[in-house]
Amino acid sequence: MVSMADKRVTLADVAKLAGVSKQTVSRVINDSEHVTPETRERVLQCINVLGFRPSALARQLSTGRSYTLGVVSCGGFGYLATGVAYLGMVRQADKMGYALLSKELTEFGPNAIQAMLDFMMERQVDGLIWAGPEIGDSHVWLNEFDPSTLPMPMIVVNASQRGLIDTVAFDNCESGRIATEHLLSLGRRKIGHISGPMSRWVARQRVIGWQQALDAAGLPECKEYFFEGDWEPATGGRGLRRLREICPELDAVFVSSDRMALGVLHEAHRIGLRIPEDIAVIGIDNAPESEFMIPPLSTMTQDTPAMAECALRLLIRRICERRGDPYPPLCAEAEDPILHHELVLRESTLGVKR
């Protein structure tokens, strides 16, 4: 039983009240030129009187455009950076008149992925953002994937570059190199690394950057001073212990997340190691906490919202391209899909300023 009050006000109701055709009402709500000012005014008043809100659903069905973007994530909101990325996307989407539809992927078999794609296609999203961290085998299908078989454009965030698929990502290899070079510039020569899970592209890239810097400095033996963590603090502490077993003279460590670096600082404090006198520590992320760690943590900043916004602009460009629509102002010009981390130096490498 639907009460009369719940009855939706439609375009037809407005047309009847205004004494015009539905077509004319449609012209008014779509800001078409071909309406006399008086007619327009009258229609607008009727819209107000009735409290008419056009149904986006009906419009989507007839135009074939949903102004909705699908966002696929994989457990990521548990990480601050992913939350921040999502916030950046929501804001940018809002600015450009798009809504975001979220879908969380918990497993990565072909079935689950197909189900996700079906979900997005059923809801006719205009574009797709793959925003999960790149997890081992879960992304192999992307390698063979021809995005043109999809009815809508798709873009991948913070994953490895692939032939046909647009990607927006940080240059994590460069970041690893820069962090390591900083440690080298301090005169450190026994530089270890605690990585994120090697199933992650981001983690692997940073390892490569670290190795490149070591090779360039003529210290290939340091590549042995390696420990694989899981992004979380506990593995930072374990990593430090293990690295010192491998190399008792370890004098610096590049840690692939600020959270794990916290674990390193904690363990160092526990066993009485001085940071940075005994061991210099640099992280990556620039978490809000890092400035207040003991000692304050050197790290690398990433502008996550910028990455999110860049991804959205690029995706909307692709959508317009495919449909032959003009680009909206906010994404008129092409931009570089590669973003860069920047060094933030604090006491954990520099020591106390005097």
Next chain:
Amino acid sequence: MVSMADKRVTLADVAKLAGVSKQTVSRVINDSEHVTPETRERVLQCINVLGFRPSALARQLSTGRSYTLGVVSCGGFGYLATGVAYLGMVRQADKMGYALLSKELTEFGPNAIQAMLDFMMERQVDGLIWAGPEIGDSHVWLNEFDPSTLPMPMIVVNASQRGLIDTVAFDNCESGRIATEHLLSLGRRKIGHISGPMSRWVARQRVIGWQQALDAAGLPECKEYFFEGDWEPATGGRGLRRLREICPELDAVFVSSDRMALGVLHEAHRIGLRIPEDIAVIGIDNAPESEFMIPPLSTMTQDTPAMAECALRLLIRRICERRGDPYPPLCAEAEDPILHHELVLRESTLGVKR
């Protein structure tokens, strides 16, 4: 120019190929009883052959149900807890067959709120989740708000209880009381508090809990030892300095977020205060970092995903109620919309175990 390949396969195409009516195809995809096994089989094969995916849009338009829930947030994904809450919602929504449509509110005038409601109504969401932190005046409209004027049910997360609006929230007042009682149980008698922004309901409730515990202990004078922070670490440090000006003999502080507590620990370390010997510190959140702070932080855990899931179940109950539909299994029984924090005790109040 749309290529033939892009032409959507519709129910009518399937019907033609299978030699049945659209109606029959509809029955098959909706698992209706009244189809002979042979017909069903033939239709299913045609669906497969053509790769038919029903349009959720068209279905939504004719049924009036979108199986989409609107989530309104306010800058919140910048906080880990909000990201985790969103993750909980996405997962629960998925389990129950709903999608989530996100909208970020950046200002709180009546216009912005109306625009948000319009957006949600245009897209015909089945229900609305107000998941922004409760910010001062931004929520006054909720006080006078009669949710029955909305075409869909709405639910508010982690905000103050209101007459007609369903709310799912932690008992933050209780949490403040319990944290303070813990400090009292250690024999502390000069117990300060660093709060979150007083524009936030959550922050105010915790202040009240702290005050209640002080009154019950006969220590009302401690209510003067108060500093308003902003959730971020820097205000923790500033708060500690200020509280010690007000009360040089301060021997404990209850801090309204683990992030601010980190600032307290940092400042204490800087000025040589011993934690907990000189000052016991307890936070609230149980952030992943807290266990690895120096010293490890006593705090209160909140099961944010549980709150998110509870909110979703309740909202879907309300949706079914309004439409006279039966409850889905996952939300068949009513549940308590009040959640509770739990103490997690570590060295910052207990000291080193021997």
Next chain:
DNA sequence: CTGAAAGCGCTTACAG
């Protein structure tokens, strides 16, 4: 500038 008709891709009574 304005309107009548057909269509977007489904579902919902109503018949048979």
Next chain:
DNA sequence: CTGAAAGCGCTTACAG
């Protein structure tokens, strides 16, 4: 068990 018709609320050519 199966189908023809009307409808969900818009927009898109096509006329006038």
